[in-house]
Amino acid sequence: ERFPGFTRSTDTRVPVAEGKHIRLQLGDAPLRLQEAEWLDFERTLDLAAGALVRRLRLKTAQGHTLEIRARRVVPLAERALLAIRFEVASIDYTGPLTLCSSIETGRQAVQQGDDPRIGVHGGKGLQVAEEQADAEGARLTQRTHHSGVALICAQRHRLSPGMVPTAALAGEGRVEQRFGATLTPGASVAIEKYVAYDDGNGQAGDGVDAVLGRALRDGFDAIAGAQADTMRAFWQRAGLSVDGDPAAELALRFNLFHLLQSAGRDGINGTAAKGITGEGYEGHCFWDTEAFVLPVMAFTAPDVARAMLMYRYRTLDGARDTARAMNHPRGALYPWRTIAGRECSAHYPSGSAAYHINAAIAHGIGLYLDASDDLDFLSEAGAEILFETARIWPQAGHFNPRLDGAFCIHEVTGPDEYTTLVNNNWYTNRMAQRHLQRAVDAWQRLSADRPDALHALAARIGLEGEEVALWQRAADAMYLPVDRALGIQPQDDDFLAKPRWPFPSREGPHRPLLLDYHPLTLYRHQVCKQADVVMAMVLAGDGIDLGTKRRDFDYYEAVTTHDSTLSAPVYGILASEVGQDEKAWQYFDASLRVDLDDLHGNTDHGVHMAAMAGSWLGLVQGFGGLRVAGGHLRFAPTLPKAWKGYGFNLRWRGCALRVDVDARGVRYR
Template sequence: MKHANKRPQSTHPHPWQVSETTWQPDDYALNATLFAQANGLLGVRGTFEEGLSGDEAERGCYLNGVYCREPIRYGESAYGYARHNERIASAPDPFALRLSLDGQPVDLRTGDVSAYQRHLDLRTGEVRRQLVWQGSDGTRLQLESRRLVSLAERDMAVLEYRVTALDRPVALTLTPELDALPPMPEASDDPRAGSAVDPDDIEALHFSAQAQQLALASRIRSSEFRIFSVADHQLSGPDTVALSHDSRPGHVHLSAAFELAAGESLTLTRRVIYAFDRAGSEPAVARIEQLSERLTTLPGDYQGYLTAQQTVLERFWADSDVEIAGNPHLQQGMRFNLFHLCQSVGRDGFNNVAAKGLTGHGYDGHYFWDTEIYILPFFLYTQPELARELLRYRYSILDAARARAREMSIERGCLFPWRTIGGEECSAYYPAGTAQYHINADIAHAVKQYHQVTGDDDFMLDYGAEIVLESARMWLCLGHFNAAHEGQFCIDGVTGPDEYTAVVNNNYFTNAMAQAHLRHAAELVGWLQAQAPQCASELLGRLQIDSSEVEAWQRAADRMYLPRDAATGLHLQDDSFLEKKRWDFEATPADHYPLLLHYHPLVIYRHQVCKQADLVLAMLLLSDQFTQEEKRRNFDYYEAVTTHDSTLSACIHCILAAELGDADKAAAYFEQVARMDLDNNHGNTRHGIHTACMGGTWLCVVQGFAGMRVSTSGQLRFRPQPVAGMNGYRFRLRHQGVLLSVSVEAAQVVYQLPEGGKLTLQHGDDNLVLDGTTPAVRELIQTAA
């Protein structure tokens, strides 16, 4: 049931570069995603500067956390359905321009293209493109571009665009533009694809074009966000350049008409700066003037931004790189994925990581549980300050989560939204959305991890404790002590991670995570009272949490029902899973995956079939609660009924396969995960990258092949093993303030503290004490299948 590759692997992949060396029109939309650039706030798809006829909708520029809001229209509605959707909004594309030769557009679809190459440099974040275009009359132009979305100046994008006449004198017009109206994506029945933003929702506030500067301000009526952009332009080349301007509501452009002699070039350097606010009262023209003033304080040349970008990325790779020896395909895939995570992560506590990052409008730009379970661990162990900001985002939407809980008849605490941007539940299909109540436990799990790894008590006092306690209160309202199960605590009518099994009783993952959540909340109250009694008194008093409620949490946790089949010894995904007819995989055509695009949900729900890891994921997150024999039994059973139609699935199966000694299987899963988007394995990368899968790549190496787990006391444990298809791997991580380097070679592992300090860890069953002076060298652990 592995998805077949949709794109052949490159023959000689570069370890630090992704390249396109031939012009492939059919891959234009896919490559618009792969060559996208972002900085956590601003993201731009990798479309051509001059566009491409027939593919205008593939353009996209996004501001993280800025969205349009619209009513969800149901044919039949009911109380408590999500009422509004939030779609990531479009901003003016900083790289958009038009180029014409003798009045005719220069378009790669209508001319002949040769000497084509495009490269994404993972060390600088720069995309470079060069090609020769030949028109119908034989005239040849060389087009070159270099572009950045700045990680150093996060409100900036910079372009250097050069046109060279190769054979004869030419008359050209270059027209850079700013356009507030969103591109219109094609209609799709694929629920993973995003939908179009209503252009009538965009109100022009200010537009001006003068000298070599363009300015645009617009307002999103539905959400009251205002978007401001200013572009300035430097032209170098011919002495005589005729400039003209055009402006109309929502659109401004600058036209430069010039003549080039054979061999002569014209170069445009363009800087675009952005800002946004919500329900702001300051006049739009004043914000535009502020941006114009800020431009005067920043470098005017492209090279200055490139140098700053390289400095930022050098620091990122020093902390976050994962080196893979002996397999250039996997090395390229690993670094591509980590680079896109770096580009996608919100950094200010008020935005997050969308399922598609900032590379496309897929899933409407929504944030999911993907962040806490699949993405946050990478940042937690490499850049913990960013993990902190991701969790602060959850705190910022806590009031909206409280309101949603009341709407869902939960009298106390909060219910975090399944999919959202601004905090409101946006899932129009509740069986696979709102019913996934485990979102609360996932977020609490991440908060606990963060505190355990960083020891950041201030975060817990200011934010974390309130998140954990408020989200824990939901479980007592949602579940009940069930006499039919000997008085154990049951949670009915929920959906676990597996979206092919919906609205069931006692999903094992949900119940087990709720149990861990409740226990942590009860322990946290004790920790608060001991560590910060005044803070504890204020918080518990404000939330109206008393000792009887805390005792009820503990009682529910102790009596939590965790379904298990006595006859087979299997842990049950839910009460009814084994009672269903098994899906007929042999009779399912290969082109009928993913099932969700070919079968009605009810057809899927009545069968034993999993979209993704569910109980298998529980065995990873709650590893100590299962014996190895239980893990083997459960893994074998559930893997056989899992389609991996979700890109969240293969990484979890890779990790468990590695733990259970299935080396070949683990390696095969890892190949899927590492190159999920580069090889377009699920056939939908054109809508945006898969950030959760990219985080899963890091998890495969660190938790899978290196076997890292964290004990209940917070100690790191490793069981590193060799991996089929590679000669070794190396990574760094931060734990409790210490930097640890782990280098796995053919037959041994080397543990080292590059920055000194002291750390106690386990290698297999042996305790190691590292003091920052002498590396510890140990043999690899061979895990029997």
């Protein structure tokens, strides 16, 4: 349906050429792993070195015994490079061996089926535009069908003594190089394979020839060593420990590793809800990037947090276009879900109506600035985002004369997607208040410290002091009611007047209500998909007394299904604050292992980046009690009964901080 403002196109992530393939032939016969007897197999994700290691000892159908060892690195120092060392050792085989190294296309995107969490559709696959292969290397170029965007994938190799090129093939969406050698018992051969990708968005040094040239020059050991150094530096910044629960510590490190490798580090690409691990949500970025993932990076890898925000700056024009489509004559409204910067969801009740995404991005900017005091970022990018997004609130809200001039915001959707198009969503109002105040503070900071930069920015976007004063007035007058009868914050003007959810709970594995009930059925009841008011208590709960927070927790926990993986970590953090220690532990454990144990039954769509981030937040903000208020760090640690102690590292304004907690107390250093 094509109503005004409805999106008419979408971005989607589609499979690209796969360059990791290396196949074996013994003589003229391909080695088929499914037909061989596996004698021993081990696969290790080396979190310390940032490498995936595999070892397989097998007996072929012909009775020959081989051992295959592979080590794979995707170096964080390069924009798009894959490095593989692949070694084959003979135990009792004598004869010719061929290694077939290829780049292949043809894999189709996962179809949605009946689960809307995957996406609208898989998109149309890329078409192959060029294929080349010879003894020196191979490359394959793909293009999109409509926009003509080109992606080049190329490979080069280094060979161990005794291996020589024997053939090169190209055609039918596949390029391949073959290398031969003769094996004898006790001998081994190896190749180092380097695969580079280039979509044209990087710098001159990111082209495939330049990247592969550096890889061939340095060799696998140097690349793997540099990766290990990078990871060592990260773990020094983001180090953590759990005394008495090594499984929890390992899961936390596993989650942190996924966050680091999936976060947009180049300022060009965003951080998708599934990272780079699967096709769920079509590769789209949502508000949870700034609400969950960015805080982790701000405290452990500030350069990555900055790059994540630069992606939002790069897509600011798309947010301006979204604002115009939503009838706002000025300002910027970031889309609910996007890749390139424009709205990709036409389901406006739970999409475009979620104006709180502007506040989430402002929250991320504010937290990054608190943690880094990066005035250059503020003057060059952050202030423009804050100002342009703050402009939306006076257009979306109004000073209500029936409520003594309180600033009210109507027809929006908060984090809870089972309650949509409401007036005065408490979370949205609270976060809008903080957003407006952040924008005013940025204006005042630049006025004092970078007046020339502020003058140039204000002139370029047509911003004057009177508009900034309006933001302050709206923030001061924000409508944030408390229900007198219950002593809690009402989720919105009507939520508490609705009936409770009447349907019986489903037995068996967790299944979200959205898969079985029409949205209107959900909207008519007091049922929450995820934390909403509770989320406000965690992100902006300073100044609210503990008794009110406890009542909020108790009330909303009873009506929340936690059908979103964003919910458990938030409830766990507030549970720690209000003294619900057992529940804090249960929620922490749920977010810690949501993907390792596939608790929501959809990890095959990709891991849940926000839940992974939520596990770290559960440790640091939940058990550690970390809050940032007024630009200052505050802690209120608790110790779970299952642990003897725990500790974590933080970065704060260029300094390293370590917090250790055990039964004796807390140590800060």
